[in-house]
Amino acid sequence: MAEIPIAWFLTLSAVLFVLGVAGFLFRRNIITVFMSIELMLNAVNLSFVAFSYQLKQVDGNLFAFFVMVVAAAEAAVGLAIILTVFKNRSTLNIDEVETMKN
Amino acid sequence: MQLWLIPLLPFAGFLVNGLAGRRFPKGAVNAVAIGSVLLSFAWVLKTLFTINLDAINQEHYFTWIQSGALTVGCDMAVDRLTAVMLLVVTGIGSLIHIYSIGYMAHEGGYYRFFSFLNLFMFFMLVLVLASNYLVMFVGWEGVGLCSYLLIGFYFDKKFATNAGNKAFIVNRIGDFGFSLAMFYMVRNFGSLDFGTVFKAAPGASEAVLTTIGLLLMLGACGKSAQLPLYVWLPDAMAGPTPVSALIHAATMVTAGVYMTARSWVIYTHAPLALNTIAIIGVATAFFAATIGLAQTDIKKVFAYSTVSQLGYMFLGVGSGAFSAGIFHLMTHAFFKALLFLGSGSVIHALAGEQDMRNMGGLRHKIPWTFWTMMCAAVAISGVPPTSGFFSKDSILVAANHHAPWMYWLGVVTAGMTAFYVFRAMFLTFFGEYRGHAHPHESPPLMTIPLAMLALLSLGGGYIAVPAFLGRFFPTVEAPEDFTLVAISVAFGLGGIALAYLMYIARPGMADSLAGGLKGLYSLVYNKYFVDEIYDAAVVKPVVGGSRVVLWKGMDVGFIDGMVNGVGALARRTGAVLRLLQSGNIRSYATWVLFGSVVVIVALELGGGAR
Numbered sequence: 001m002a003e004i005p006i007a008w009f010l011t012l013s014a015v016l017f018v019l020g021v022a023g024f025l026f027r028r029n030i031i032t033v034f035m036s037i038e039l040m041l042n043a044v045n046l047s048f049v050a051f052s053y054q055l056k057q058v059d060g061n062l063f064a065f066f067v068m069v070v071a072a073a074e075a076a077v078g079l080a081i082i083l084t085v086f087k088n089r090s091t092l093n094i095d096e097v098e099t100m101k102n
Numbered sequence: 103m104q105l106w107l108i109p110l111l112p113f114a115g116f117l118v119n120g121l122a123g124r125r126f127p128k129g130a131v132n133a134v135a136i137g138s139v140l141l142s143f144a145w146v147l148k149t150l151f152t153i154n155l156d157a158i159n160q161e162h163y164f165t166w167i168q169s170g171a172l173t174v175g176c177d178m179a180v181d182r183l184t185a186v187m188l189l190v191v192t193g194i195g196s197l198i199h200i201y202s203i204g205y206m207a208h209e210g211g212y213y214r215f216f217s218f219l220n221l222f223m224f225f226m227l228v229l230v231l232a233s234n235y236l237v238m239f240v241g242w243e244g245v246g247l248c249s250y251l252l253i254g255f256y257f258d259k260k261f262a263t264n265a266g267n268k269a270f271i272v273n274r275i276g277d278f279g280f281s282l283a284m285f286y287m288v289r290n291f292g293s294l295d296f297g298t299v300f301k302a303a304p305g306a307s308e309a310v311l312t313t314i315g316l317l318l319m320l321g322a323c324g325k326s327a328q329l330p331l332y333v334w335l336p337d338a339m340a341g342p343t344p345v346s347a348l349i350h351a352a353t354m355v356t357a358g359v360y361m362t363a364r365s366w367v368i369y370t371h372a373p374l375a376l377n378t379i380a381i382i383g384v385a386t387a388f389f390a391a392t393i394g395l396a397q398t399d400i401k402k403v404f405a406y407s408t409v410s411q412l413g414y415m416f417l418g419v420g421s422g423a424f425s426a427g428i429f430h431l432m433t434h435a436f437f438k439a440l441l442f443l444g445s446g447s448v449i450h451a452l453a454g455e456q457d458m459r460n461m462g463g464l465r466h467k468i469p470w471t472f473w474t475m476m477c478a479a480v481a482i483s484g485v486p487p488t489s490g491f492f493s494k495d496s497i498l499v500a501a502n503h504h505a506p507w508m509y510w511l512g513v514v515t516a517g518m519t520a521f522y523v524f525r526a527m528f529l530t531f532f533g534e535y536r537g538h539a540h541p542h543e544s545p546p547l548m549t550i551p552l553a554m555l556a557l558l559s560l561g562g563g564y565i566a567v568p569a570f571l572g573r574f575f576p577t578v579e580a581p582e583d584f585t586l587v588a589i590s591v592a593f594g595l596g597g598i599a600l601a602y603l604m605y606i607a608r609p610g611m612a613d614s615l616a617g618g619l620k621g622l623y624s625l626v627y628n629k630y631f632v633d634e635i636y637d638a639a640v641v642k643p644v645v646g647g648s649r650v651v652l653w654k655g656m657d658v659g660f661i662d663g664m665v666n667g668v669g670a671l672a673r674r675t676g677a678v679l680r681l682l683q684s685g686n687i688r689s690y691a692t693w694v695l696f697g698s699v700v701v702i703v704a705l706e707l708g709g710g711a712r
């Protein structure tokens with residue numbers, strides 16, 4: 001089986017990451033922003049795993065697991081926060097949640 | 103010998119009265135203050151009777167400063183010069199303390215007055231007893247402090263506090279010279295001890311001795327109110343009159359004369375410095391006497407007279423006749439203290455009036471004051487055989503030996519002295535009473551010291567001070583010249599006669615003369631505008647420079663500007679950076695993205711991450 005060049009993985013990872021960044025920056029819905037963050041994390045995971053595979057080292061996989069754990073914890077906390085925000089403000093538009101300003 | 107007891111007794115009086123006097127009744131304050139000074143006087147007498155004045159009577163108490171090769175001890179000593187000064191200071195001091203009980207009876211701050219007066223006695227005795235320049239300097243500064251405190255005794259009056267400040271600040275100029283002289287001595291002789299310095303002085307170069315002599319002279323000019331630093335003394339009359347008598351006539355202001363006489367070894371080897379002293383002395387004597395001619399405040403007349411007489415003492419010392427200078431110091435202490443105490447008695451009798459234009463005809467109302475002051479007036483005029491005749495004459499004879507023009511200037515000054523003193527006497531005691539108060543004679547506590555000083559003024563000339571000091575100072579072989587004596591006496595009597603003519607025989611004459619010489623009169627009446635000139639030439643530039651350059655420029659502009667500038671810079675930077683803190687998460691994220699792009703680009707341009 002022909003090896004898939006690492007550049008492909010990295011390109012895919014970069015594309016996914018940029019998509020995540022764009023979603024984070026340009027979408028207004030908190031849920032979408034949250035999903036964009038997950039997308040970025042997983043894009044990074046992809047490059048970790050790709051490198052790990054290519055270099056025959058386990059470190060990258062290890063990092064990927066850590067990132068997943070953190071992402072899971074973050075998802076739990078984040079979703080709880082989003083629920084609370086929605087309960088209090090009846091909106092999920094991120095631009096309206098700016099009481100910290102001033 | 104226990105010399106330390108002499109100054110320490112008044113110091114104890116100062117401590118007791120100063121710390122607890124507020125709660126004492128007046129009798130207790132009097133007992134402490136006068137008792138301590140009288141005990142000190144008694145101890146002086148006892149000491150002088152029991153010791154041999156020609157031996158070295160030095161006492162070493164402790165080593166004060168030990169630094170490298172320099173050792174300064176707290177030492178005191180008595181010799182013939184000190185003996186004269188001790189007697190004058192404690193003797194006159196005791197009389198003036200007693201007088202003050204009467205004079206200050208109705209004044210506030212009674213205990214404060216006496217504690218300061220005792221403190222003054224302490225420092226003056228330290229000054230006189232010191233046997234090295236540094237201990238002398240302690241006394242020197244201390245009497246300056248007490249002078250400041252007592253000039254400003256009526257501290258709720260602005261002019262009194264200003265006069266105190268003026269005295270203190272002008273004296274700083276002189277003290278600057280004194281300190282430099284001490285540094286120079288340490289450098290050249292390695293010691294400040296009188297004995298060591300005077301032993302080494304004849305071997306030193308004339309340039310060194312002249313420098314030291316001139317610097318010491320600057321100090322003496324400040325303390326003894328000589329040109330050009332005399333301006334503080336007339337203002338110092340803002341203090342209570344006993345203070346004027348004790349500090350600003352009899353003792354403290356003569357400290358400069360004492361110091362120059364004490365340093366005679368240095369001066370005899372520095373003829374230039376000695377001659378400068380003579381010139382300053384005769385110039386001051388003449389200059390101050392002319393101002394005295396036109397003053398209307400009775401204390402101002404005597405203040406300028408003091409400046410003038412101090413000039414005489416400088417003339418005597420500067421002519422090499424140290425013993426004549428000290429002799430005049432002593433007789434002047436008698437008659438000038440008497441004149442001041444007498445004028446104090448007049449002021450007391452008139453409930454505070456000092457302007458002679460509002461006096462007159464007082465000789466029947468306060469006869470004791472009148473007769474005692476008359477004794478002082480004839481003494482200061484140099485009428486034989488009063489004390490002033492002997493001392494002034496020995497100075498004038500020495501001056502003639504030194505430089506004849508100084509003699510003639512001195513003689514003219516003697517004539518003016520007689521004139522202005524008798525002008526004051528006639529204006530105060532003769533003619534019609536021109537004031538509105540009800541004059542009353544002072545209590546015996548005031549008149550008895552006056553009477554004792556009157557006896558001393560009349561007979562003090564027979565105290566053979568020149569002979570007594572003859573074994574201490576080098577003698578000047580000035581021949582006794584009857585013509586010179588006769589001329590100076592004639593000038594003195596002429597001055598008295600002129601005053602009689604102008605103020606008694608033809609009362610309108612003084613005013614018409616003043617009207618005729620309007621320009622000259624107003625120049626003299628306004629003291630040659632010296633205060634105004636100093637104000638414009640020194641005070642204003644210093645104050646203005648401090649205000650514009652040091653305060654507005656350096657302090658506000660530079661130092662505050664730097665401190666405030668740092669704050670303002672931080673605030674302005676913050677104002678710009680604050681705009682980044684939008685509170686909008688996505689704008690933060692944009693900055694994060696932007697930042698990471700910058701970091702990655704920078705890493706790539708720098709060769710990539712390795």
